[in-house]
Amino acid sequence: MGAFALSSTDPVTPDAAEDLQPQRLHHWLDHWAQRQSDAPALQDERAALSYGALAAAVDAAARGLREAGVRPGDRVLGVGENCNAAAILVLACSRLEAWVSLVNARLSEREIDAFLEHSQARMVVGLGEASSEAVRHLQRLGGAPVRWPGAGEWLLAPGHPQALPEPVSESAADQVAALIYTSGTSGAPKGVMLSHANLLFIAANSRRQRRLTNADRVYGVLPLSHVYGLTAVLLATLSAGASLVLAARFVPEAMAKALVRDGITVLHGVPAMYAKLLEWGERPGNTLRAPALRVAQSGGAPLDQALKDRFERHFGLPLQNGYGMTEASPSICQTRLEAPRRDCSVGPPIPGIEVRVVDLQSRRPVPVGETGELWLRGPNVMKGYYRNLALTAETVDADGWLHTGDLARMEADGTLSIVGRSKELIIRSGFNVYPAEVEDVLNAHPDVVLSAVVGRPVPGNEEVVAFVEPVPGRTLDTEALRAWLRERLSPYKLPAQIVVMPQLPASATGKLYKQRLREQALQLSTSKET
Known part of the structure; x- marks a missing residue:
């Protein structure tokens, strides 16, 4: 794809990466592997990879998948939990122009089978070294072990070998990078098609909002199978040349230890994680410190005032808040580091998008301070739901507005407060x-x-x-x-x-x-x- 470069003499600052114009997810990796090959990139419970080693592992995995029959436009279903191999699979599929669909290994057989059937994935990849559940799923599907240099041991199973590949486009806005299945749904699966441009836009926004540099250490316990973990955690970290410490599952004690041992500077979590982390820290004999932490981010669910206050009293820094949804890749609103808030507002819309709050009946904008449904339009809006044109048309209108189904209130200062789901x-x-x-x-x-x-x-x-x-x-x-x-x-x-x-x-x-x-x-x- 299109070349891009940043002079090796340029200082590594939060703004240095702005000169890059990546067209595919793996372009960030290519850049930093050339610029800082020996710098730490990924670390899981089994291994640590430098940027150079990660690039080599991605190349090896891409070659192996290609030899196994994966073609441009094919869907690849990855079953596992957070580990280096999950990140390698995402980047290898990007290099192959294949669609990656990561799903959590803790899902039931019924759910995995439904995603496999809906996606018509040509290949199923089990990331078994970090997940015994992934091994069981792949054994059931007839998976065979393979080992590629630097990538560890994977399990490969045929999915739908006769499935046709989807068209491939040079355009980052048209080429699908990831197929994300939304959680908590019932009935037929909803596969959200997110393009390279969708994901790169949000990754860059996340990098800017958290002022990431290559000196940062980010804790990655949010699942990479969820769009928050994929974009704001994995891709944003790689875009800055920073390093990511991956955790397969949330364990309060493990997070507490990582904050000290690994020098974590940026922490992402959902409110439930922060609540349980603080509860662990209040138990007799436990100590909860974060000597290097400079950014703590909450998202994925509503943040309540009591939890925010408890966190800020304990750690002495703001608990930032944000709001998004899978169909928006996912970020929509974000509080700002330079303007921390005492309330639980989700902050103003991220730069580069439009939002409006509309009446549920008339669909006309409501006055400031009144509640209505939140709509947005911008480069983060999904391409659509895979194999479901009717549902796509219901969710994204002819003018490009994504109807979130969430109730919001625009405040006089331009920030948004999320009131709840219209269906709730x-x-x-x-x-x-x-x-x-x-x-x-x-x-x-x-x-x-x-x-x-x-x-x-x-x-x-x-x-x-x-x-x-x-x-x-x-x-x-x-x-x-x-x-x-x-x-x-x-x-x-x-x-x-x-x-x-x-x-x-x-x-x-x-x-x-x-x-x-x-x-x-x-x-x-x-x-x-x-």
Whole structure:
């Protein structure tokens, strides 16, 4: 693809990479492998790779996949967890002009099979060295082991050998790089097609917003199979020539150790991770320090004020907030390092995109301060849903506006506050109840780690049901919790039922499975508390 270069005499600063114009995901790697071959690039539980070693491993994997039959335009389904091999697969597919679709190995056989069938992937790759679950999936699919220099041992299984490749385009905006399956969906899979231009735009934005340089050490526990982990963590790190410490799964103690041992300077996580990290740090005998940390970023789920305040008191630096969705690659809004906020606003829109807040009925923009559905338009908007033109047309209109389905409010200072999902809005006796508001109050209780609020239909109305996860080792008094809520919420917002669970169901990214909780709420009697 098109050549690009940055003089080796240029200083390595956050802005130095702006002269680069990569057209494919692997172009960042090619650049830094030439400029700083011996600098650290990736590290997982088994090995550390320099930029030169990573480039060699990507070349070897690309050759191996090509010899195994992967062609430009083919889909490649990667099954695994965060490890060096996952990053190598992403970059090798970019080099081959193939579409990569990373899925978490902890998914069920049914889910893996559904993604394989929908994507018509020519090849399934198991990243087994970091995941016994990946080994089981690939053995079931007839996978055979292969080993390529620097890439470790992989398992290859035929997917759909007769599947036709998709057309290949020179244009970074037209060529699909990744097929991301959205989490928490039911029914037929939704495969989001993201182009090289989509992903490169967000990676560059993430690099700028966090002011990444090649001196940074980024902690990568958010799954690379999720678009947040793929773009804002992996690709943004590589775009800056920085190094990424990969963790297969979130373990509070492991994150705490990495903050000190690995000199982590940039930390990404979902609110549930930060809540459990702080809870671990408050246990007797534990110490939670981050001597090199300069940026802490929250995303992937709503951030509540109590958690933000706790984090900032402990670490002495702002917990930045952001908002996005898979269909937007994913970033839409981001708080700024130079203007930290005390509230839980998601900040202004990222540079280079347009947003509007519209009335749900008329679809006309609403005044500042009023709630409506958030729409956006820009280079981060997906190409569409794979093999689903009708759903694509429903989500992205003829003028290029992506209808997020999220309820937002534009503030006078140009920042956005996310109120909730339009589909999650609870209408109680004619009044709107936004689950995030109730969750914010619940999470502020000292005995609550996490909460999730859902609606439950009852004859002629809808009621509020709250699921709460208590601090380990503590007994949660639901009557005391009700009193706490009555002091802080209007009567129509109060839960009809509070359900205490040892652990709320969540995805690998920490995103709560609210659909499961809605189903559970329907099965529970309103007259009985657990």
